[in-house]
Amino acid sequence: xxxxxxxxxxxxxxYASGELPEAWSVLVATHxxxxxxxxxxxxxxxxxxxALVSDAAPVEMDAGAFEATMARVAAQPDEPAVTxxxxxxxxxxxxxxxxxxYAGGDLNSLKWRRLGHGAYHVPLVTGRGAPTARLxxxxxxxxxxxxGHNGLELTMVLQGSFVDGGTRFGAGDVEIADSxxxxxxxxxxxxxxICLAVTDAPLRFRGAFxxxxxxxxGI
Amino acid sequence: MISTLAIPRVSVTPAxxxxxxxxxxxxxxxxxxxxxxxxxxxxxxxxxxSAVLCAVAEQDRAAFSALFAHFAPRxxxxxxxxxxxxxxxEELAQEALxxxxxxxxRYDPSRAAASTWIFTxxxxxxxxxxxxxxxxxLDPNDPALVPDQPVSADxxxxxxxxxxxxxxxLAELPEEQREVLKLSFFDDQTHTEISETLGIPLGTVKSRIxxxxxxxxxxxxxxx
Ligand SMILES: [Zn+2]
Numbered sequence: 001x002x003x004x005x006x007x008x009x010x011x012x013x014x015y016a017s018g019e020l021p022e023a024w025s026v027l028v029a030t031h032x033x034x035x036x037x038x039x040x041x042x043x044x045x046x047x048x049x050x051a052l053v054s055d056a057a058p059v060e061m062d063a064g065a066f067e068a069t070m071a072r073v074a075a076q077p078d079e080p081a082v083t084x085x086x087x088x089x090x091x092x093x094x095x096x097x098x099x100x101x102y103a104g105g106d107l108n109s110l111k112w113r114r115l116g117h118g119a120y121h122v123p124l125v126t127g128r129g130a131p132t133a134r135l136x137x138x139x140x141x142x143x144x145x146x147x148g149h150n151g152l153e154l155t156m157v158l159q160g161s162f163v164d165g166g167t168r169f170g171a172g173d174v175e176i177a178d179s180x181x182x183x184x185x186x187x188x189x190x191x192x193x194i195c196l197a198v199t200d201a202p203l204r205f206r207g208a209f210x211x212x213x214x215x216x217x218g219i
Numbered sequence: 220m221i222s223t224l225a226i227p228r229v230s231v232t233p234a235x236x237x238x239x240x241x242x243x244x245x246x247x248x249x250x251x252x253x254x255x256x257x258x259x260x261x262x263x264x265x266x267x268x269s270a271v272l273c274a275v276a277e278q279d280r281a282a283f284s285a286l287f288a289h290f291a292p293r294x295x296x297x298x299x300x301x302x303x304x305x306x307x308x309e310e311l312a313q314e315a316l317x318x319x320x321x322x323x324x325r326y327d328p329s330r331a332a333a334s335t336w337i338f339t340x341x342x343x344x345x346x347x348x349x350x351x352x353x354x355x356x357l358d359p360n361d362p363a364l365v366p367d368q369p370v371s372a373d374x375x376x377x378x379x380x381x382x383x384x385x386x387x388x389l390a391e392l393p394e395e396q397r398e399v400l401k402l403s404f405f406d407d408q409t410h411t412e413i414s415e416t417l418g419i420p421l422g423t424v425k426s427r428i429x430x431x432x433x434x435x436x437x438x439x440x441x442x443x
Pocket of ligand 1: 003006007031035038039
C-alpha cells in the first residue's frame with residue numbers, strides 16, 4: 001500500500017498534544033495505524049511533549065505523596081495481561097483499531113443506514129457536539145452526493161478508492177477539504193468505496209433529493 | 220536533588236536479568252546496549268530514565284522512588300492549569316505516576332524516551348479528567364496495523380539521544396514558535412484559543428506550529 005495523501009503536520013501535532021477533538025483524533029489514529037511515516041511524526045510530536053514536561057518548573061508534591069501513590073497502586077485493579085493476537089488463519093480486519101471500537105466491529109458487522117443515491121453511512125459516537133465522524137459507503141463508479149461545507153472535512157479511504165478534482169485517493173489516503181471547496185468525489189469502478197469522514201459542521205447537500213432528506217437523516 | 224550516582228546502577232540490577240516475561244524483547248536488548256555504552260556528557264547531567272523505567276517494570280521500588288522524585292513534580296506542573304487547583308493537580312500527578320508503575324512493563328525503550336512515554340500517560344489522564352473523553356490510539360497488537368520497521372539495537376540509544384536533541388532544538392527555536400508549541404502541549408489550548416490568547420490570526424498559529432515542529436524534525440533527521 002502506498003499512501004500519497006497525509007494529514008498535515010499541524011493536525012498531527014494537535015493530536016499528539018491532546019487538544020484535537022475526539023472525532024478528528026479517531027481519523028488521525030486510524031491513519032497512523034496504516035501510515036508509518038505519520039506514526040513517526042506523532043512520536044516525534046509526543047517527544048516534544050516529553051521534552052516540555054522535562055523542562056517544566058517542578059511544583060512540590062504534598063508531604064507523603066509517594067506513599068499515597070503506592071496506596072493508589074494497591075487500590076487499582078491489575079492491568080489485564082497483554083495477550084499476543086494470533087493472526088495465523090484469521091482474516092485480517094479491513095478497519096484498523098481504534099476504528100473498529102468506534103464503529104462497533106469490522107466491515108461485515110456494521111449497521112449501514114441509507115443516505116440516498118445508493119450511498120450508506122454509519123455515524124460514530126465520539127463524545128458530545130461537533131465535529132462528527134461517520135463511515136460512508138459509496139457504490140463503485142458512483143458519485144458522493146454533491147455537497148459543500150461550512151467547515152473542514154477530512155475523508156480517509158479504508159477500502160476502494162475515489163477521484164476528486166482529478167486527484168485519486170486510495171486506501172489510507174486522507175483528503176482535506178475546507179469550506180471553499182465545492183467538491184464531488186466519485187468512487188472508482190470495481191469496488192465500493194468505504195471512507196471515514198469527519199466534519200466540524202453539517203454538510204450542505206446540493207441535490208434536490210438530498211436537500212429534502214437532509215433534515216430527517218441528521219447529517 | 221536526586222543522586223545521579225545511585226540511579227544508573229539500578230539499570231543493571233540482577234533482578235532484570237531474571238526477566239523471562241513474554242512479550243518484552245526490547246528490555247533484554249536494552250541491557251546489552253547499556254553495557255557497551257560509553258558514558259557521554261549528556262548522560263552525566265541526567266540519569267538514564269529509560270533504564271530507570273525498565274527497572275520500574277521489574278517492580279524495583281528504589282528505581283520508582285527516583286523516577287517519582289523527578290517526574291511527579293513536573294507532571295504536577297503540567298496538570299496545574301486553568302481550572303485545576305493544587306489539590307486536583309496533586310491527585311492527577313499521583314494518579315499518573317501510579318499508572319506509570321502499573322504499566323511500566325508495557326514501556327518499550329526502542330519506541331520512546333521515558334519522558335515521552337510519561338507525557339502520553341499524563342496527557343491521556345488529563346483529557347479524561349478535563350474533557351471526559353478518550354484519546355483514541357492505534358493498537359500495536361492489531362492484525363490490521365501496518366508494522367513498524369524492525370527495531371535495531373541502536374534504536375534505544377537513538378530514542379534517548381533524540382530526547383536530548385529535542386530539548387536542545389526547543390531551546391533554540393525562535394520564541395514565537397516555542398510559545399505556540401508550549402501553549403498547545405502544556406496549556407491544552409486549541410489553535411483557535413491560542414490565536415485569541417496571542418491576538419494573532421489562526422493561520423499564523425498554524426504556520427508557527429508547522430515551522431517549529433519542522434525545525435525540530437529536521438534536527439533529528441540531520442543527526443541520524
Ligand atoms: Zn501519513
